[in-house]
Amino acid sequence: MDLGLLFEGLVTIFQPYNFLITLFGTAMGIIFGALPGINASMGVALLLPLTYGMSPIAALSMLLGIYTGAMYGGSITAILINTPGTTAAACTAFDGYKLAIKGKAGKALGMSNIASFIGGVFSLIVLMILAPLLAKVAISFGPPEYFALAVFGLSVITSLAGEHLVKGLLSGAFGLLLGTVGLDLINGSPRYTFGMYNLFDGISFIPVLIGLFAIAQVLLNAESKESIYLRTKKIGFLEQLPSFSELKSVMVSILNSSVIGTFIGILPGAGATIASFICYNEAKRWSKHPEEFGEGSLEGVAAPEAGNNAATGGAMVPLLSLGIPGSETTAVLLGAFMIQGISPGPLLFRDHIDVVYGIFAGLILANIAFLIMGLISVNFFVKVIQIPNRILYPLIIALAFVGAYSVKNSLFDVGLMLLFGIVGYFMKKLEFPTAPVVLALVLGPMAEGSLRRAMIMSHGSWAIFVQRPITLVLLLLTLFSLFFPFLREKLSKKKLSENL
Amino acid sequence: MKRLGEIITGFFTLALGIVWFLMSFSLDQNNVGGNLGLGPGFYPKLVSVLLIVLSVVLLISLFKRKEKLIKLEYSFTAFFLILLCIAYLVLMNVIGYATTTFIYVLTNILILHDKKTINLVDVVSAFLVSASLYSIFHILLKVPLPSGYFI
Numbered sequence: 001m002d003l004g005l006l007f008e009g010l011v012t013i014f015q016p017y018n019f020l021i022t023l024f025g026t027a028m029g030i031i032f033g034a035l036p037g038i039n040a041s042m043g044v045a046l047l048l049p050l051t052y053g054m055s056p057i058a059a060l061s062m063l064l065g066i067y068t069g070a071m072y073g074g075s076i077t078a079i080l081i082n083t084p085g086t087t088a089a090a091c092t093a094f095d096g097y098k099l100a101i102k103g104k105a106g107k108a109l110g111m112s113n114i115a116s117f118i119g120g121v122f123s124l125i126v127l128m129i130l131a132p133l134l135a136k137v138a139i140s141f142g143p144p145e146y147f148a149l150a151v152f153g154l155s156v157i158t159s160l161a162g163e164h165l166v167k168g169l170l171s172g173a174f175g176l177l178l179g180t181v182g183l184d185l186i187n188g189s190p191r192y193t194f195g196m197y198n199l200f201d202g203i204s205f206i207p208v209l210i211g212l213f214a215i216a217q218v219l220l221n222a223e224s225k226e227s228i229y230l231r232t233k234k235i236g237f238l239e240q241l242p243s244f245s246e247l248k249s250v251m252v253s254i255l256n257s258s259v260i261g262t263f264i265g266i267l268p269g270a271g272a273t274i275a276s277f278i279c280y281n282e283a284k285r286w287s288k289h290p291e292e293f294g295e296g297s298l299e300g301v302a303a304p305e306a307g308n309n310a311a312t313g314g315a316m317v318p319l320l321s322l323g324i325p326g327s328e329t330t331a332v333l334l335g336a337f338m339i340q341g342i343s344p345g346p347l348l349f350r351d352h353i354d355v356v357y358g359i360f361a362g363l364i365l366a367n368i369a370f371l372i373m374g375l376i377s378v379n380f381f382v383k384v385i386q387i388p389n390r391i392l393y394p395l396i397i398a399l400a401f402v403g404a405y406s407v408k409n410s411l412f413d414v415g416l417m418l419l420f421g422i423v424g425y426f427m428k429k430l431e432f433p434t435a436p437v438v439l440a441l442v443l444g445p446m447a448e449g450s451l452r453r454a455m456i457m458s459h460g461s462w463a464i465f466v467q468r469p470i471t472l473v474l475l476l477l478t479l480f481s482l483f484f485p486f487l488r489e490k491l492s493k494k495k496l497s498e499n500l
Numbered sequence: 501m502k503r504l505g506e507i508i509t510g511f512f513t514l515a516l517g518i519v520w521f522l523m524s525f526s527l528d529q530n531n532v533g534g535n536l537g538l539g540p541g542f543y544p545k546l547v548s549v550l551l552i553v554l555s556v557v558l559l560i561s562l563f564k565r566k567e568k569l570i571k572l573e574y575s576f577t578a579f580f581l582i583l584l585c586i587a588y589l590v591l592m593n594v595i596g597y598a599t600t601t602f603i604y605v606l607t608n609i610l611i612l613h614d615k616k617t618i619n620l621v622d623v624v625s626a627f628l629v630s631a632s633l634y635s636i637f638h639i640l641l642k643v644p645l646p647s648g649y650f651i
Binding site (some may be wrong): 189 | 503505506509513516517520523527538540542543544547548550551554555557558561572574575577578581582585586588589592593597601604605608609612613622625626629630633636637641642643644645646
């Protein structure tokens with residue numbers, strides 16, 4: 001971490017335009033997060049098109065504002081109506097809603113906000129220390145290492161897939177297949193373009209992303225006609241502030257969760273949702289009052305909220321320093337980098353260090369912004385999210401249309417987005433995860449390019465992948481992560497049969 | 501659970517993989533780089549074989565299960581919305597972005613409305629959505645949005 005550069009980043013971020021755009025992103029993030037059925041990745045994908053004309057720092061700060069804001073925002077509906085706005089806030093509902101029933105909604109919201117802030121700031125510090133170090137190591141990476149890294153990133157699909165391993169892998173393979181469309185990376189001959197010039201650059205990433213994440217979700221949501229009705233009285237500012245003794249009683253949980261959340265965020269494939277569940281369980285295990293969990297414990301609100309916000313900073317570590325997205329939202333953020341014409345990874349730290357520290361500064365601002373906005377204007381957000389679904393859904397679709405269009409000013413891309421919206425709808429209906437498609441579409445061309453460059457380097461010998469230590473380790477880790485789910489299943493079956 | 505849609509998906513990806521695999525053979529004819537490294541057809545072959553294998557695994561696992569085949573309930577709402585989106589896309593270039601967006605949003609509200617009636621709030625929101633998207637993207641961000649007979 002370079003404090004001088006960080007100071008410069010802060011100066012950049014506090015320029016009026018950058019400052020306001022980050023605040024806007026954070027506020028939108030809180031709204032997206034609080035709206036059930038819209039999560040952080042969808043929010044970022046939807047507002048991505050607004051960033052086309054922006055500077056990289058403004059663009060990334062706004063989108064990171066959405067990401068962090070959504071993590072806190074999810075807890076608002078979780079606490080008030082027992083419907084988590086994002087899956088990452090599912091645990092917050094356990095105790096948050098109980099507190100709301102007891103008339104302590106304000107206290108729960110305030111606790112969620114403060115815990116989110118501490119978790120976010122902690123992970124940000126880890127990000128600022130760890131990412132430059134990791135980038136320094138990665139600067140010596142050649143094509144074989146990048147191939148191994150991409151393959152490792154792809155193996156993440158198994159963990160993203162959850163229960164349906166084969167379905168997740170199949171989604172990933174489908175994404176890889178889509179990634180082969182377009183001009184050949186090495187010699188420029190067209191592949192699978194079926195004579196369409198629009199496909200020469202490959203299947204555009206942004207339309208696929210918006211289609212799979214936004215359109216598909218809206219189509220699915222529209223089937224169940226539930227609007228949210230919040231009948232709560234106004235929540236005062238002072239009502240939200242925890243007393244000193246309350247803060248003291250949850251501090252250990254918050255700090256523990258910050259560490260756990262950050263670490264889980266760094267791991268590819270495990271994002272904010274998993275972090276919040278683990279943090280909740282750990283907090284319960286180590287708590288002095290485990291019996292209060294589930295009955296309205298402040299710790300039960302603080303732990304998952306600190307955890308899910310801590311995961312945001314953690315997830316940025318592999319994205320910024322290695323250029324590998326480990327989760328849905330970071331895959332979308334990678335798209336934002338691509339629009340700006342810069343690719344995250346070690347070269348970002350060498351060539352655009354100002355952007356890196358600008359992003360750090362943007363994250364600092366976003367974290368402070370949701371803390372203050374949450375405490376002061378939670379009533380405003382509660383009001384905004386009561387927009388009826390019949391108006392919200394067409395708004396989202398219209399935004400998706402214009403967003404997909406403005407990437408290249410092409411209606412072909414809009415059609416592509418719609419197609420993937422329909423594909424995504426059926427995938428979601430049939431419980432095929434959609435995130436692996438996106439991840440594979442990004443990492444596939446990277447894997448192929450580095451594979452072929454590595455083979456040119458080695459004059460056609462595959463041995464290059466086992467002779468280089470980092471490559472070997474990464475490929476072994478890939479094998480392990482691919483077989484781990486099978487192993488786990490076998491072990492648990494064995495245990496089960498022993499117990500019988 | 502064993503669903504008809506899953507079996508269809510399995511066959512679809514299987515077919516896709518086979519088509520991709522067969523097409524990959526013609527790609528290597530373009531390989532001007534000679535024998536250095538891997539040709540343009542190598543990686544697509546690898547990926548399509550992966551897709552074929554995984555499709556077969558999925559299909560086998562589905563057929564092995566002795567459960568009854570379940571048909572999923574698909575609602576007409578999603579179907580209508582998809583049709584509406586296609587119409588929106590096609591008409592955008594004919595009528596013009598802003599007008600089509602207004603009509604689209606209003607129709608979509610009507611489809612999602614419980615009582616199938618439209619009140620003033622809906623009309624105003626449809627207007628606000630199209631007007632604000634038009635001003636943000638066309639006027640502020642200078643995106644040349646499709647225009648037709650109207651704006």
